[in-house]
Amino acid sequence: MRPLRLAVPLLAALLLAAPARPQTLQDRAAVDPPLGAQVPTALPFRDETGRSVRLAALLGAVPVILAPVYYTCPNLCGVTLAALLAGLRDTPLAPGRDYRVVAVSIDPAEGPKDAAVAEEKALTQFPEARAAVRFLTGDAAPVADLMRAIGYRYRRDDAIDPFTHAAGAAVLAPDGRLARWLPGIGFEPQDLRLALVEAGEGRIGTLGDRLLLLCSHFDPLTGRYTGAVMSLVRGLGAGTALLLAGTLGGAFLRERRRSGRERGDG
Structure with a gap:
């Protein structure tokens, strides 16, 4: 028994001394969006002109696409x-009428000049959106609080890049609730349209948009809206085929039994 009593604390010491599992890129840069959560709207930021602005001033009327x-x-x-x-x-x-776009820098070292340069580059292909787009910067604490609220994790890592971070955009309802997270660097117009219609809770878009939304299913892994109705139709078709096959098979078996009885009677 004595060797066993000595082995237990030795094993515990080895486990405690073992190096922690190295943090992976997935741990350091990931998104776990708490859908339905309220983002803090009173946090102070600066826009591309250097003016102080709070997120509440950009919310309230239409959905907002928030890009970290x-x-x-x-x-x-x-x-x-x-x-x-x-x-x-x-x-x-x-x-402006149907949505706003708010880009927020995760780097507290950046300021309005960096935001203004990024604004000019981003709006080259869509200058009509200028009045509805804001490029914000802020101190470390409000930036971290906002990113935490949408489940967005990032980490400074000068060995790879100044920051390791995920790509995508959050869609906020007019009251600041997180409605959707659209992952990746490619955004299909229909996915953006349906996400905004959904976040707008029927107050934007056409009747056709709302009907299309009813017929679609959002896949959070791909960030795409898929044809839920077509999947249902395919499922019903497969079920109908199985039911028909079962009915025909039963009828065939009954006919064989009836024919066998008639031959036996003869």
């Missing part, structure tokens, strides 16, 4: 913003 980026990003952020605005340009929804 940083403006000096050498990789994904510029592509994400350009793709987002290009996708919105190709929808029938109107900037």
Whole structure:
């Protein structure tokens, strides 16, 4: 028994001394959107002109697409913003009337000048959206609080990139609730359109948009709206085929039994 008593604390010490599992990129840069959660709207930011602004001033009337980026990003952020605005340009929804776009830098070292440069680049292909788009910067605490509220994790990592972060955009309802997260750097116009109609709770878009939304299902893994009705139709078709096969098979078996009895009687 003595060796066993000595082995237990030794094993515990080894486990405690073992190095922690190295944090992966997935741990450091991921999105776990708490859909339906309220984002803090009183946090202070600065817009591309240097004016103080709170998120509450940009909410209230229409849904808001919130894009977490940083403006000096050498990789994904510029592509994400350009793709987002290009996708919105190709929808029938109107900037300002039906939605707003708010880009927020995750880098507290960036300021209004960085935001203004990013604004000019992003709006090149969609200048009509200028009045409905804001590029914000802020101090570390409000930025972190906002990103935490939408489930967006990022980490400074100068060995790979100034920041490791995910790509995508959040869709906020007019009251600031998180309605959708659209992942990736490519935004299909129909997905943007349906996400905004859904976040607007029927107050934007056409009757056709709302009917299309009823016929669609959102896949959070791909960020796409899929044809739920067509899936239902295919499922019903398969069920009908199985039912028909069962009915025909039963009729065939009954006919064989009846024929066998008649031959036996003869």
